Amino acid sequence: MKQKLINFFELTGLTWFIPIVRLCTGDDPKEQIGDLSRQIALPLAAMVSFFMIWSYCSTKIKTSVGQLPGPSYVLSQAKAMWATHKSEKFNKEEFKTNEELRISVAELIEQRQKTTSLETKKSLTSKINSIKAVILKHLSQLENEIKVNQAIVDKAEADKKAQVTAMTTQLNSLKKFVFDENNKAVLGPDGKPKLSDESLSKLANINNRRVAVFEGNLVRIYKSSENTAKSLIKKIEKIDTYYQQDIAYQAALNKDELEKKIISNKKKLDAFEKQIFKGKEYNSNGSIVDYIKLSITTVIFGFCLAAGIAIPMGILCGLSPSIMTALNPLIQTFRPVSPLAWVLITIQIIDGIFVGDNALTGEILKNTFLHAGITVALCSMWATLSNTALGVSSVDPDHMNVAKVLKLNWFDRIFKIVIPSAIPYIFTGLRITLGVGWMVLIVAEMMATSRGLGWFIDQEYQNNKVESLANIIVCIFIIGLIGAVLDRIMSVFQKLVSFNDDVAA
Amino acid sequence: MDKNRYLDLSNLSKVYETKKGPFVVLEDFSLQIPESEFVCLIGHSGCGKSTILSMAAGLNDITKGSVAVADKEINGPGPDRGVVFQAPSLLPWLSAYDNVMLGVKKVYPHASAKEKEEIVMHYLHAVGLGGAIEKKPKELSSGMRQRVGIARAFALKPKIMLLDEPLGMLDALTKYELQDLIVKLHAEHKLTTLMVTHDVDEALYLSDRVIMMTNGPKATLGDILINDLPRPRDRQTLLNHPDYYPYREHLISFLEEQEELKKKHA
Numbered sequence: 001m002k003q004k005l006i007n008f009f010e011l012t013g014l015t016w017f018i019p020i021v022r023l024c025t026g027d028d029p030k031e032q033i034g035d036l037s038r039q040i041a042l043p044l045a046a047m048v049s050f051f052m053i054w055s056y057c058s059t060k061i062k063t064s065v066g067q068l069p070g071p072s073y074v075l076s077q078a079k080a081m082w083a084t085h086k087s088e089k090f091n092k093e094e095f096k097t098n099e100e101l102r103i104s105v106a107e108l109i110e111q112r113q114k115t116t117s118l119e120t121k122k123s124l125t126s127k128i129n130s131i132k133a134v135i136l137k138h139l140s141q142l143e144n145e146i147k148v149n150q151a152i153v154d155k156a157e158a159d160k161k162a163q164v165t166a167m168t169t170q171l172n173s174l175k176k177f178v179f180d181e182n183n184k185a186v187l188g189p190d191g192k193p194k195l196s197d198e199s200l201s202k203l204a205n206i207n208n209r210r211v212a213v214f215e216g217n218l219v220r221i222y223k224s225s226e227n228t229a230k231s232l233i234k235k236i237e238k239i240d241t242y243y244q245q246d247i248a249y250q251a252a253l254n255k256d257e258l259e260k261k262i263i264s265n266k267k268k269l270d271a272f273e274k275q276i277f278k279g280k281e282y283n284s285n286g287s288i289v290d291y292i293k294l295s296i297t298t299v300i301f302g303f304c305l306a307a308g309i310a311i312p313m314g315i316l317c318g319l320s321p322s323i324m325t326a327l328n329p330l331i332q333t334f335r336p337v338s339p340l341a342w343v344l345i346t347i348q349i350i351d352g353i354f355v356g357d358n359a360l361t362g363e364i365l366k367n368t369f370l371h372a373g374i375t376v377a378l379c380s381m382w383a384t385l386s387n388t389a390l391g392v393s394s395v396d397p398d399h400m401n402v403a404k405v406l407k408l409n410w411f412d413r414i415f416k417i418v419i420p421s422a423i424p425y426i427f428t429g430l431r432i433t434l435g436v437g438w439m440v441l442i443v444a445e446m447m448a449t450s451r452g453l454g455w456f457i458d459q460e461y462q463n464n465k466v467e468s469l470a471n472i473i474v475c476i477f478i479i480g481l482i483g484a485v486l487d488r489i490m491s492v493f494q495k496l497v498s499f500n501d502d503v504a505a
Numbered sequence: 506m507d508k509n510r511y512l513d514l515s516n517l518s519k520v521y522e523t524k525k526g527p528f529v530v531l532e533d534f535s536l537q538i539p540e541s542e543f544v545c546l547i548g549h550s551g552c553g554k555s556t557i558l559s560m561a562a563g564l565n566d567i568t569k570g571s572v573a574v575a576d577k578e579i580n581g582p583g584p585d586r587g588v589v590f591q592a593p594s595l596l597p598w599l600s601a602y603d604n605v606m607l608g609v610k611k612v613y614p615h616a617s618a619k620e621k622e623e624i625v626m627h628y629l630h631a632v633g634l635g636g637a638i639e640k641k642p643k644e645l646s647s648g649m650r651q652r653v654g655i656a657r658a659f660a661l662k663p664k665i666m667l668l669d670e671p672l673g674m675l676d677a678l679t680k681y682e683l684q685d686l687i688v689k690l691h692a693e694h695k696l697t698t699l700m701v702t703h704d705v706d707e708a709l710y711l712s713d714r715v716i717m718m719t720n721g722p723k724a725t726l727g728d729i730l731i732n733d734l735p736r737p738r739d740r741q742t743l744l745n746h747p748d749y750y751p752y753r754e755h756l757i758s759f760l761e762e763q764e765e766l767k768k769k770h771a
Contacts (some may be wrong), residue, residue, distance in 0.1 A: 065741050283710065396594075398592055398594035399594065399596060401564050401582075401588070401590065401594065402594055402596065402607075404563070404564060404582040405562065405582045405584060405588050405608065405609050406586075406611045406661075407584055408582055408583065408611065416596075416607065420598045420599075421596070421598070442625070499598050499642075499643060499755070500598035
């Protein structure tokens with residue numbers, strides 16, 4: 001058990017768990033604690049100094065949009081992004097609730113239009129009106145939620161305001177002003193002494209603090225949901241009015257004289273009913289979690305595509321020196337091409353193929369899969385291709401002798417000797433491919449797609465604000481972490497398939 | 506079929522084309538091995554003894570001459586000649602069992618799965634590997650690996666067995682164990698065997714005949730020792746046999762003579 005755990009951690013590269021396992025199983029504590037502190041303390045120290053240097057530099061570096069965000073600012077921005085993601089869920093739920101109510105009303109109205117029996121019409125009408133009660137109940141819930149969350153937001157904002165005021169008073173009393181050469185405080189346009197740069201940045205720090213992001217988002221979502229629900233009620237009421245009017249007209253004795261009124265009333269009824277029938281599509285840019293999911297899906301798609309092309313081609317190149325000679329100039333030419341060049345041509349080719357009737361449908365296909373995925377494949381397949389070719393062409397001659405002695409046929413030779421012995425090389429290539437692919441993906445998404453991490457960074461860049469800069473830094477960490485995890489996963493596979501202990505590092 | 510020429514190597518020559526012109530490794534080497542005889546080839550390194558073996562295996566092109574097994578001239582390698590290489594040459598991604606099975610499947614294509622399994626298990630047990638059948642080569646010691654190599658060769662049911670210094674890379678104790686194993690297997694299967702070695706004691710312990718090779722280039726057959734030490738052999742009684750030391754002396758003096766010649770030429 002112990003050895004199994006240790007082997008597992010060694011395989012996955014989580015080596016700092018090993019001393020913990022050894023400690024728990026009663027190995028010499030002194031040695032293990034030493035080991036542990038070395039493995040944890042050193043990286044920790046490096047990380048802490050990194051954050052300190054970053055923190056220091058951020059106060060010194062001015063970007064075109066303002067101060068470079070420091071670690072704490074970036075952290076708060078990350079929290080805000082998380083809050084946005086969470087509120088996205090509520091947004092979707094609210095949308096769904098409202099749509100479901102609309103659909104149930106629409107169904108009842110449709111039934112009422114079709115039936116001729118007066119009895120049924122009557123019961124349907126009362127059903128339609130009873131849905132109003134459901135909506136009202138939902139509205140009262142919303143009202144409550146809005147009240148609660150608004151209170152939190154108001155309080156947080158008031159707190160912040162109080163902090164700013166307190167800080168301003170404090171700074172004023174400390175006389176942290178800008179002085180001219182006569183040692184007189186320089187006055188601002190409002191006639192008050194100007195605060196020093198240092199003091200202003202302290203104030204800006206409080207001003208930039210985001211308060212109750214999540215609750216604020218919720219208030220906005222619930223308010224919009226409230227509007228939708230209210231308008232639905234209004235529509236139901238209008239329909240009912242015109243419907244009842246219609247019945248009254250139909251029952252009137254002087255029906256012919258009222259013809260004009262009947263027609264106009266009917267038109268209004270139809271118009272409102274049509275509005276009820278019209279559905280809405282959920283429209284949202286998604287949140288950071290959606291982008292991460294999409295980016296990972298895309299890179300895996302591109303990676304599989306790359307592997308699907310590169311491994312068979314690599315095997316062919318490795319088996320036949322003629323094919324290798326033939327393809328080598330092409331490979332050498334295309335390999336160093338920048339993803340930026342590939343992505344543009346890919347966009348145009350894909351857009352050229354899928355136009356008109358062939359147009360792609362579905363959010364994910366439309367936005368990323370082909371453009372970014374194919375670019376990833378084009379840029380990252382070369383490592384796998386050359387490694388596979390190398391692995392296949394450098395099969396141990398002893399193993400080939402075995403194949404000769406056994407008189408294995410061509411098929412068996414390839415599938416029982418050549419490919420298995422090339423597998424460690426292939427996996428080394430695949431590991432590089434996935435790493436390159438992940439890097440390329442971000443660029444490809446910037447250029448080609450309208451979702452995903454790369455797209456998000458580009459959007460933030462266009463925003464031109466300090467908080468966007470912080471968002472980009474958050475994304476950099478996310479991208480780095482995901483890249484590291486993907487590489488770890490590949491290295492585990494690499495170790496699992498290697499039969500010589502020294503292949504994988 | 507002539508039982509006295511079960512393995513017939515006649516007038517074998519091997520020439521490598523080099524930049525400095527043709528390089529003759531082996532010249533005009535002939536040897537006939539009767540059925541079920543165990544022959545050892547002995548000589549200094551570079552004397553072409555491994556070349557002879559790999560030509561007999563069909564793994565090395567024959568420049569001149571021919572190799573015939575049971576009156577049939579060979580054409581390339583094949584499973585009728587089992588080969589054990591100096592390095593075990595096991596496929597590292599297959600377990601011991603699968604390494605042997607690879608050959609068995611080829612040689613017994615029509616046997617049922619159960620029969621094949623029995624054959625594999627039989628030979629793995631025969632070489633003393635019953636307990637390690639599912640292990641990969643990297644989990645086995647070098648002696649164990651060579652045992653798998655031997656099992657793989659024997660499982661092919663070859664007509665002749667070619668052993669290319671199979672024990673050359675092993676430590677002394679493992680070597681003794683595997684020599685005993687080879688003696689046992691030869692006693693059981695009576696396979697015609699040609700073995701390359703540079704160990705005089707090994708040659709005397711295993712063989713019926715020891716072929717001494719002159720030094721290369723242009724190496725050829727130098728001398729033959731008929732090793733009629735009684736069988737079944739075991740190491741201890743063999744050492745006490747009155748003929749043992751004279752035979753050993755014979756072999757060593759031949760090798761020393763060759764060494765002297767080499768120095769003179771150099």
